[in-house]
Amino acid sequence: MIYGYAGTILRVDLSSGEISKDPLSEEMANKFLGGRGFVAKILFDELPPNTGPYDTDNIFIAATGPLTGHFLPASGKTHFGTKSPATGGYADSNMGGHFGPALKYAGYDALVLTGQAAQPSCLFIDDDVVEIRSATPYWGQGAISCEAALKKDLGEDFQIITIGPAGENGVRFACISHDFGRQAGRTGIGTVLGTKNIKAIAVKGNGRLPVFDIDGAYRKGKEAYQKVYAKPGFKGWTPEGTAGITDWVNEVGAFPTRNFQTSQADHYRNINGKAVIEKLKITDKACFCCPTPCGKYGYTKTSLGSAYVEGPEYETIALFGGSCLLKSIEDVAYANYICDELGLDTISSGGVAAWAIECYEKGILTTEQVGKELRFGDLESVVYLLNSICYRKGIGDLLAEGVKVASERLGQGSEKFAIHVKGLEWTGYECRNAPAMMLAYMTADVGAHHNRAWVLGHDMTGSNANVHDLVTAGRTGEKMPKATLTGKPQKVIESQHTRPAFDALGCCRLQLMELGFEVENYAELYRLITGKEKSWDDIIKISERIWHLTRAFSAREIPGFGRHLDYPPPRFYDKPVPSGPNDGHCLTKAEIDTLLDEYYRARGWSKGGIPTKETLRRVGLDDVAEVLEANGL
Amino acid sequence: MKLIAQHTNCSGCGICRLVCALENFSEVCPSRAMLRIEGRFPAPGDYRIHLCDQCGQCAEVCPVEAIYLENGVYVIANDECTGCMMCVEECPRGVFFKHKHSEIPAKCTLCGACARACPREAIFLVENQQKEA
Structure with missing residues (x-):
């Protein structure tokens, strides 16, 4: 028994039907914590090198962390991982909800799926009972x-x-859906489940988790909630959740519009957090043990139909309301609903739709090719594209590959405004005058995702304030000076260690990021729950180890991996922002190179962006150093 | 004392269920909780909190009179319970449970931990006359 953990890794070979339950090792728990750490370690050790994302041999992992399912704020995270359909490298995507805690109560810290079921199947887990059942109905x-x-x-x-059907049909950005509106959206994690013929995984857990000091952990848990309640953000941030940041992002000129051509939306008041509350919301909808629910479940009515839908949260607002320019929160919510039901990631879907509409405006895609006219701001255009993508109909067959592959095939300069890094579509922050956030996107291990580091506040204000304080302070929309690069790589690295640490611990980072709930609380809860002495600095060191491991995995798996894959799309450098607070500013190619040089140096990577053997050994990854050496890296 | 639910305040976080198990069994094991949260999704898109209101139906149906009223709370005499499950089957609120790791059923003890822990004032512990008022 390992305190805090369920103690078992469940493995299911879908090809043979063999089910095994392996004890979790102390070394695994100590060196990689859980969640993202388990995903990275299992992928590196167990994926046969050079397996394709769609191959039967690819691995699908669901992993929890030591804090998942325990009594503390927002302990409901589940981390999923695989070899990425989006990038061909490391992939993970996490979600809140209640699935991870249930998996742990059933007795499993992680679930590893290999092989491929012969027919459409569901995995059924009820404590000790694990069955592969038909999913034909x-x-x-x-x-x-x-x-x-x-x-x-x-x-x-x-x-x-x-x-959803998008995952069944091999759309490269299919997601996993849970609890009627929470998703593990990114990297094509749902696509891999589809290739394995797994439609669903159902878990019921009746067990209890071993706790080192049950009375102490209960007492500290209660104290942690009281501390969260005392934060100004508890009452100030919770009502609108992530959608509440829309106004601020727009005011600082980082809100993507027209496929990131521009960075402000005139209609932002029609699609912001206030609009979500006034026009859509029925109830707040929380993840496990979360006192500050982001989920705003509601009902939307549009010209194309009406639907119950959770959200939209900020990213969906940015991509559909901003990048695709949908005019109202009802329209954004309807596009959100279509994505949720089809099983499409709203971020990548919004990015692909915006790219397709820009291609159409520029004459690169024609009415004949598309099957209809496409316009920014038009819900019908967006919904048409989403359905085409999901069922790979007509132009949808190309778009289902994501903007990287689609633009490479389509050519005609469309690559220059295919907004992605490494193949993963960009999320909701335009960064031409935000070098730290730009670098965060460039170097995120899964591709252009904000999950790994969010440093836009630092770029725009120079402060390290939590999101609630940033938004409350507001902006006046004044012209921004040209950003400097000083200290940016270090800031990005700090964030890339802090935020993913939560993904390894198995709880949500938003109490820290949005409200300013102090990190020391997590170290103390970890100690009381697991009985292991680790300071927050120790946890950060593990997070750093995981960062080098995921980079090494991508270096091993992506042919020719290196620096050239860390550049943003050409639209984002040497092309000044055409309007708004950042009018006239952009990063130059030379500045992008300076950022990368400094970042690699600070990381202990080569100029080509590969972790050096010395660095890998310094963080306790000697075996990984040997593998890279054997691969000539 | 009684527990009162304000359904529209509930966000389905389940903190109440986890502290119920912690308070009464000293376990991180929400399946032992003696209250239920029902999520009604996709429509109508809300939550319903199912609480013991100390109605006494369990005591009425218990064939061995192992459930009795003490200071306003119906209590199970564990050493008298035969595990027949009549109370579980007849509970009108569906909040009388027998956990698979326990020999006998369990019910709400009116400890109030759920009400104290709820971050949204969706569960209240009130005096009887307050409810009537």
Whole structure:
């Protein structure tokens, strides 16, 4: 038994039907913590080198952390991982909800799927009982509809993840859906479940988690909630959740519009957090043990139809309301609903749709090719594209590959405004005058995702304030000076260690990031729950180890991996922002190179962006150093 | 004392269920909780809190009179319970549970931990006359 953990890794070979339950090792728990750490370690050790993302041999992992399922604010995170359909390298995507805690209560810290089921299947887990069951009645159903059907068939107390038809059809940016509106959206994690013929995983857990000091952990847990309640952000940030940041991002000129051509939206008041509350919301909807729910479940009515839908959260607002320029929160929510039901990541889908519309405006895509006219701000255009992508109909077959592959095939200069890094579409922050955030996107291990580091506040204000304080302070929309590069790589690295540490611990970072709940609380909770003495600095060192490991994995798996894959799209350098507070500013190619040089040096990587053997050994990854050496890296 | 639910305040976080198990069994094991949160999704998109209101139906149906009223709370005499499950089957609120790791069922002890822990004032512990008022 290892305090804090369930103690077992569940492995299911879908090809043979063999199910095994392996004890979690102390070394694994100590060196990699859990969640993202387990994903990275298992992928590096167990994925046969050079396996393709769509190959039967690819691995799908769901992993929890030592704090998942315990009594502390927002301890409901599950981390999923695989070899990325988006980038061909390291992939993970996490979600809140209630699935991870259920998996742990059932007795498993992680679930590893290998092989491919012979027919559409569901994985059924009820404590010790693990079965691969037919999913034929559910195949083809929408992700939300499938969850509703399974809840009805199995019972309310099962926690369920599903994929939609996009995952079944091999769309490169299909997501995992859970709890009627939470998603592990990014990197094509749902695509890999689809290739394995897994429509859903249902878990019921009745067990208890071993705790080193149960009374102390209970007492500290109660104290932690009281501390969260005392933060100004508890009452100030919670009502609108992540959507509440829309105004601030727009005011600083970082809100992507027209496929990132511009960086402000005139109509932002129609699509912001206030609009979510006034026009859509029925109820707040929280993840496990979270006192500050981001989820705003509601109902939307549009010219194309009406729907119940959770969200939209900030990223969906940015990509559909900003980049695709949908005019109202009702339209944004409807696009969100279509994505949720089809099982599409709203971020990548919004990015792909915006890119397609710009291609159409520039005459690179024609009405004949597309099958209809496309316009920014037009819900019908967006929904048409989403359905085409999901079912790979007409132009959708190309778009289902994501903007990197689609632009390479389409050519005609469309690559220059394909907004991605390494193949993963960019999330909701335009960074031409935000060098730290730009570098964060460039170097994020999964591609252009903000999850790994969010340093836009530092770029725009120079402060390290939490999001609630940033938003409350507001902006006046004044002209921004040209940003300097000083200290940016170090700031990015700091954030790249802090935020992913939560992904390894198995709880949500938003109490820290949005409200300013102090990190020392997590170290103390970790000690009381696991009995292991680790300071927050020790946890950060593990997070750094994981960072080098995921980089090494991508270096091993992506042919020719290196520096050239860390550049942003050409639209983002040497082309000044055309309007707004950052008018006339941009980063130059030379500045991008300076950022990368300094970042690699600070990381202990080569000029080509590969972790050196010395660095890998310094962080306790001697075996990884040997593998890279054997691969000539 | 009684527990009162304000359903529209509930966000489904489940803190109440986890502290119920911690307070009564000293376990991180929400499946032992003696209250239920029902999420009604995709429609109508809300939560319903199912609480013991100390109605006494369990005591009524218990064939061995192992459930009795003490200071306003129905209590199970563990050494008298035969585990027949009549109380579980007849509970009108569906909040009488037998956990798979326990020999006998369990019910709400009116400890109030759920009400104290709820971050959204969705569960209240109130005096009887307050409820009537």
